[in-house]
Amino acid sequence: xxxAFAVGLLALLAGTANAQMQQPEPRDVAAVLQCLKRGxxxxxxxxxxxxxxxxxxxxxxxxxxxxxxxxxxxxxxAWHEVLNRTVRGxxxxxxxxxxxxxxxxxxxWESSLKRTCRFYEDYGQGSVMGVLEAACAAxxxxxxxxxLLFFLQDANLVYDGK
Amino acid sequence: xxxxxxxxxxxxxxxAALSLIFLVTPALADDKPAPKDVAAIEQCITxxxxxxxxxxxxxxxxxxxxxxxxxxxxxADVIECYAREQLxxxxxxxxxxxxxxxxxxxxxxxxxxxxxxxxxASRDKTCGFIYDYFQGxxxxxxxxACHARATGLQALFLRSFADDAAQRK
Numbered sequence: 001x002x003x004a005f006a007v008g009l010l011a012l013l014a015g016t017a018n019a020q021m022q023q024p025e026p027r028d029v030a031a032v033l034q035c036l037k038r039g040x041x042x043x044x045x046x047x048x049x050x051x052x053x054x055x056x057x058x059x060x061x062x063x064x065x066x067x068x069x070x071x072x073x074x075x076x077x078a079w080h081e082v083l084n085r086t087v088r089g090x091x092x093x094x095x096x097x098x099x100x101x102x103x104x105x106x107x108x109w110e111s112s113l114k115r116t117c118r119f120y121e122d123y124g125q126g127s128v129m130g131v132l133e134a135a136c137a138a139x140x141x142x143x144x145x146x147x148l149l150f151f152l153q154d155a156n157l158v159y160d161g162k
Numbered sequence: 163x164x165x166x167x168x169x170x171x172x173x174x175x176x177x178a179a180l181s182l183i184f185l186v187t188p189a190l191a192d193d194k195p196a197p198k199d200v201a202a203i204e205q206c207i208t209x210x211x212x213x214x215x216x217x218x219x220x221x222x223x224x225x226x227x228x229x230x231x232x233x234x235x236x237x238a239d240v241i242e243c244y245a246r247e248q249l250x251x252x253x254x255x256x257x258x259x260x261x262x263x264x265x266x267x268x269x270x271x272x273x274x275x276x277x278x279x280x281x282x283a284s285r286d287k288t289c290g291f292i293y294d295y296f297q298g299x300x301x302x303x304x305x306x307a308c309h310a311r312a313t314g315l316q317a318l319f320l321r322s323f324a325d326d327a328a329q330r331k
Contacts (some may be wrong), residue, residue, distance in 0.1 A: 094295075098294055101290075101291055105287040105288055105291045108280070109288065111280045111284065112277075112281045115273075115276055116277055119274065122269075122270055122273040123270065123323055147288070
């Protein structure tokens with residue numbers, strides 16, 4: 001059990017380090033943006049965009065922890081890039097006071113995200129917890145993007161990378 | 163008016179709006195959730211399993227349905243719809259938290275409390291942002307929906323751990 005936990009932790013640490021150091025793959029960001037644009041046009045199907053990167057990545061009978069974490073990290077990185085673009089787009093539409101509030105809100109969210117997803121590791125042992133933590137980060141980031149897109153006056157600016 | 167006066171004024175307006183959400187539903191504030199609302203959400207949680215945010219589909223089944231004809235309703239009535247749903251999620255969240263507190267060791271409980279504090283701060287800023295952005299009466303029902311949804315998400319998150327802890331006994 002201890003060994004399994006250690007493996008999970010290592011995978012998690014490796015995944016976290018990768019997520020922090022790596023840039024998202026352009027094709028992954030494009031996949032998320034294309035999905036969001038399609039979902040927006042259809043009216044409300046954007047939730048289905050979660051997994052657009054990790055789904056195919058995990059689909060190849062992946063069953064080892066580092067690979068699974070890597071798939072979720074790729075998804076997380078892509079959504080984080082979209083999140084950054086969305087925040088930038090929002091800031092352009094806002095006055096100084098709103099920008100300040102936006103920043104405070106995002107800081108609080110980041111803090112909550114870290115504690116929430118880390119709770120998998122706090123809760124249980126086993127390598128699966130590392131996978132769940134990585135999946136949690138991607139999921140929460142995707143959810144945040146969908147929330148913030150609601151406020152954008154022209155979401156196409158984000159979808160089209162302008 | 164100085165910048166700090168302006169910030170103070172905006173802050174007061176926001177808190178007035180937040181207070182309004184809870185003041186217009188005084189009966190709900192102290193009440194337990196309606197048994198039929200609890201049953202509907204519990205039934206949904208039991209049914210919706212699997213990937214792709216399946217449980218999340220249970221969020222809104224009370225509030226969204228109740229506020230279906232929002233355009234013909236008063237803001238207070240719409241807020242009450244979401245407050246009704248929030249009571250259910252608050253109840254699930256509290257029960258899950260208490261169950262986990264019994265099941266986890268001291269260090270884990272401390273981490274859970276830290277997580278909950280961070281979540282509350284994030285939820286309040288996130289839902290308050292709706293008022294900062296839209297300002298005006300239309301923001302209040304949206305804030306109530308935001309609070310219900312955020313509470314629902316966290317309740318489901320904690321519930322998954324509580325269910326797991328119960329199975330491990």
